[in-house]
Amino acid sequence: MLEQISSLNYLRTFAISAHYLSFKAAAKVLNISPTAVSHQIKALETQLRLNLFERHTRAISLTPAGSKLALACQTHLTQLDHLVAELQQPKSDISISCCNSFAALWLTPRSTTINNQFPENPLKICASDSLVDLSREQHIDMALRYGEDEQIADEILLGHEKVSLYKRPNFNPERHEKPVLFVTEWPENDLLNNIDLRSHFDASQYQVKTFPQEFFVLQAIMTGQGYGLLSDVLATSAIEQGWIVPDNTITPFRGYSYWLRMNPARKDLGAIQRFSHWLTQAFEAFREGYI
Template sequence: MFARLPSLSSLRTFEAAARLLSFKSAAHELNVSPTAVSHQIRALEDRLQLCLFERRTRSVELTPEGERLAAAAHKAMHELNETVNELTRQANQLTVGTTASFAALWLVPKLHLFQQQYPGVELNIQAEDQLRDVEQDRRVDMVIRYGCCPQANAEASLLGQEALGLFATPAYWQQLSVHSNPSVLVTSWKNPRLPRPNVQAWLQTIEQMPSAAQIRSFDDENQVIQAALAGQGIALVSRLLVALPLHNGWLTAEPWKGVDNLRGLDYYTLIPERSASRSTVRQFASWLDATLKSGLYPRHETQN
């Protein structure tokens, strides 16, 4: 059936050279000599009776035939790699994708609780703000997302809706009587699909907020909270993500009238069908849901 196909070794060499557009770089990636790569490519071209690369003095370029073969080779190698990784992954391993802010500000400080409950699970957190296609990207078993939970998606499960608040250091609150133009620190979402609340209009509904308040924007919630911790202003941020600084007294909330009127977006999980039956996925999803619903810092965690 596959008798006419070249060897996997030659196709792997070609894929690397085509992707990197460099025999030398391909040799480095494959841990062979550039001469070996050149011989493999030449043998492949002879086998196919095609010219796959245009050789120039200091570079190579793909021919139209080379571009077609490169696309097919890359797809095949990617699928092979993903399948091998999936087959060789141990049953106790679990990879969870989520946003950088949620990982740093809530999940990572809580992971010791999960490990205490499930000591045999080898958990890996992949934190980045770029959305993953969880159906196609088999490097992750499930993801935790922020936005509007897709109700029509059976693989999505709502964890809860975010409540926003205003938080600053105790010293900053005390200085408000002196400074009439405080800074309000907000997040400007990198994801253009996330709805943006009208912060300026909302602030005007808070009677105690000085009319000269200045809005400063940051790329993510972590930067907003760090700026507030440094005494640079009042953070408008999720009560969920600011739980640890509140718990330790580094930041405090000002109980102004109207502050609770602004609601944030959803936190939800996406678990693809291929992962839904795995025990480690079910354990983590159950722990995550229970921990969020039990409160940010349950009684047994409170410091004496």
């Protein structure tokens, strides 16, 4: 690796110079002389056999090659900085990976409750609709999987969802038009098929409009643009706030399930055990109708 670069200091000096577009400013950050910065940049250019900067009378600018290298340095050196900072400090936060809609509609509304329950262990939400490999992503303490009822080893079943019809309170669609019905249809992928929503209602009775995420459907419902089909798990906070109400025009039906998986390297830590217990209890209370 990096056989062409004799010193990572050259890349660091280049990255800072590229950020400020100034050798003088970079020298101040690095606590070395502007001449030393210039020499390191020149050495790097010599090794790469190309110019990274255009030198002007009172300024510098990046060449196309310099711009490419600056972008790579910004990405990877920042990752290294974060990793080094993490290794230097005891990890006290709790990081959970979950899909974007669950992060936005379930976890975020409970941020205050979670902070009060775990004041010394701030929750770090890593929202993504991609699968997380806990054997590789060692910074993730636990992952929430949303999917079918096939249990994977070491997973904990949190609960099942029901998909129901919701509307804004006092919402009345125009009688001379078909009501708008918003549904979620995420982009097709190999991980999880869309729930077959359309088999549970007569599409000819609605103007069906789709969004790729549930939180868009919720926004459309709350702003009175029409009805929407939502998971009862994700609709909970909006119902509690009085922003939406159920509608019995469409019979609620079973959706997918939520499963909790913990990082094997961290699952025995006290904070992780306590948070997983709290999460399990929160779902149990929801199923029993307490929240």
